Amino acid sequence: xxxxxxxxxxxxxxxxxxxxxxxxxxxxxxxxxxxxxxxxxxxxxxxxxxxxxxxxxxxxxxxxxxxxxxxxxxxxxxxxxxxxxxxxxxxxxxxxxxxxxxxxxxxxxxxxxxxxxxxxxxxxxxxxxxxxxxxxxxxxxxxxxxxxxxxxxxxxxxxxxxxxxxxxxxxxxxxxxxxxxxxxxxxxxxxxxxxxxxxxxxxxxxxxxxxxxxxxxxxxxxxxxxxxxxxxxxxxxxxxxxxxxxxxxxxxxxxxxxxxxxxxxxxxxxxxxxxxxxxxxxxxxxxxxxxxxxxxxxx
Numbered sequence: 167x168x169x170x171x172x173x174x175x176x177x178x179x180x181x182x183x184x185x186x187x188x189x190x191x192x193x194x195x196x197x198x199x200x201x202x203x204x205x206x207x208x209x210x211x212x213x214x215x216x217x218x219x220x221x222x223x224x225x226x227x228x229x230x231x232x233x234x235x236x237x238x239x240x241x242x243x244x245x246x247x248x249x250x251x252x253x254x255x256x257x258x259x260x261x262x263x264x265x266x267x268x269x270x271x272x273x274x275x276x277x278x279x280x281x282x283x284x285x286x287x288x289x290x291x292x293x294x295x296x297x298x299x300x301x302x303x304x305x306x307x308x309x310x311x312x313x314x315x316x317x318x319x320x321x322x323x324x325x326x327x328x329x330x331x332x333x334x335x336x337x338x339x340x341x342x343x344x345x346x347x348x349x350x351x352x353x354x355x356x357x358x359x360x361x362x363x364x365x366x367x368x369x370x371x372x373x374x375x376x377x378x379x380x381x382x383x384x385x386x387x388x389x390x391x392x393x394x395x396x397x398x399x400x401x402x403x404x405x406x407x408x409x410x411x412x413x414x415x416x417x418x419x420x421x422x423x424x425x426x427x428x429x430x431x432x433x434x435x436x437x438x439x440x441x442x443x444x445x446x447x448x449x450x451x452x453x454x455x456x457x458x459x460x461x462x463x464x465x
Contacts, residue, residue, distance in 0.1 A: 169195045170246040174257045196243050252303075255416065256395035261386040262303065263396045265417040266406050267295070268433060272422060275430035276403070286423040290454035296321060298419065302398040304345070304389065308405045309333050325389070325397070327380055327405065331355040331362070331369070342366030345392075347385050349374040379404075382414055407435040415463050418445065422457040 167186055172195075173179045186193050247254065255263040269286045270276050277284040287295075299305060299321035307317065309328035317324075318338045326339060326346045333339070333346065335358075346362060348355070350371035359369050372384040389397060399409060409415040444464045451458040 167191055167193050169193060170242060171196075171250065174254055196246075251416075252396035256390060256393075259390070261390040262394050263417070264386070264399060264409060264415045265302070265397070265419055266399045266401075266409060266415050267298070267419045267421075268406065269295075269421040269423065270433045271425045271427050271430075273426045273428065274433050275427040276433050278427055278430040286425070287421050287456045288454045291421050291423075291456040291458065294451075294453050294458060295421065299398060302396045303394040304397050306397055306399045306401060306405070308401045311400070311402055312337055312339055322398075323394070327385070327401070329374060329378055329380060331358045333362075335361060335365075340365050340367060344368070345370060345389075347372050347380055347388075349378070349380065379408060382408055382412055386414065403432060403435045406433070407438070410434070410438055410441050410463075411436075413465070417463065418459075418461045420459045420461075421453075422459060424455050424457075 169183065172183075183193050252263045255261075268276070269291070271286065276286070299319075302322055304323040304325045305319050305321070306325040306327065307319070309326055309332055311317070312326060312328075312333055316334075316338050324339045324344045326333060326344065328346050329349045330352055331346070331348045340362065343366070345368045347370050348359075350373060352371075362369050370388055372388065373381040375381070386397070399405060399415070401409075406415075441463070446462045446464055447459075448462055449460045451460075
C-alpha cells in the first residue's frame with residue numbers, strides 16, 4: 167500500500183497504517199518536500215503545484231512517466247493536498263476554507279445597476295457553477311443578494327449575513343438548515359428572530375464594527391465549530407471586498423462574461439492592488455462563450 171498523505175486529524179492519524187502493518191501489509195509513503203527545497207517560496211506552495219500535475223494528466227508524456235515509475239512523487243503530494251484542502255485547512259485552523267465565487271464582465275462589472283438582477287453568463291457557465299456549489303459545505307450570501315435575487319441555493323447549506331435581521335419571511339432561504347448571522351446588539355428584532363427560529367433557521371449573533379459590518383472572523387469560527395469545512399462566498403462587492411481586506415479568502419473562482427458594460431456596479435468596493443501579488447493561477451476553462459478562472463490566494 168502506498169500512502170499519499172497522512173490524515174492530519176490527531177484523533178485518527180496513523181491508525182489505519184498501524185492496522186495494515188500489524189497484519190503484514192507493507193506500507194510506504196510519497197515524499198514530502200523538505201524545508202530546504204521550498205525555502206524562499208510560499209509555505210502554501212504545496213497547495214498550488216497540483217496544477218502542474220493536472221496539466222500533464224492527459225498527455226502521452228504523463229502516461230509514460232507513470233508507466234516508467236518516474237513520476238515525481240512531490241507532484242502527487244501537491245495534487246493530493248489540493249484535493250483535500252478543505253479538510254486540512256479546517257483541521258489546522260478550525261475554520262472553513264473560503265472561496266470567493268464571482269461572475270463579472272471583462273471590464274469588472276457585475277450588474278448595470280445596484281439592486282438589479284442581471285444574468286451575465288450563459289447556460290454552460292451556470293451549469294458549471296451549480297456543480298461547483300455541490301463541492302462546498304455552505305454557500306454564503308449577503309441579505310441584499312437575498313432581497314434582490316431570492317435565491318434557492320438548494321445545492322448545499324445556505325448562510326446569510328444579515329446585520330438587522332431584515333430578511334423577508336417569504337424568502338426561499340427561510341427554511342430548516344439555513345444559518346443567519348446578525349449583529350449581537352440588535353434587540354428590536356427579537357420577534358423576527360423568534361419567527362425565524364420557528365421556521366427551522368439557525369440564528370447566530372456576532373459582533374459588528376462601527377460601520378455595521380459583521381465580524382467575519384467570528385462568523386468563520388462559528389461555522390468551523392459546526393464542522394463546516396468549506397465555504398463558497400457569493401456575496402457581492404461589499405462581502406467579497408471584506409473577505410479580501412481582512413485576509414480571510416483562500417481561493418478565487420471567477421466567471422468572465424465576454425461583455426462590456428462601461429458603467430455599472432464594480433466587482434470590488436476599493437483598490438485591491440495589495441492583493442494582486444498574492445493571487446496564483448491554478449486553472450482555466452472555456453464554458454461556451456464564458457471563461458472560468460480559478461486561482462489561490464497565498465497567505
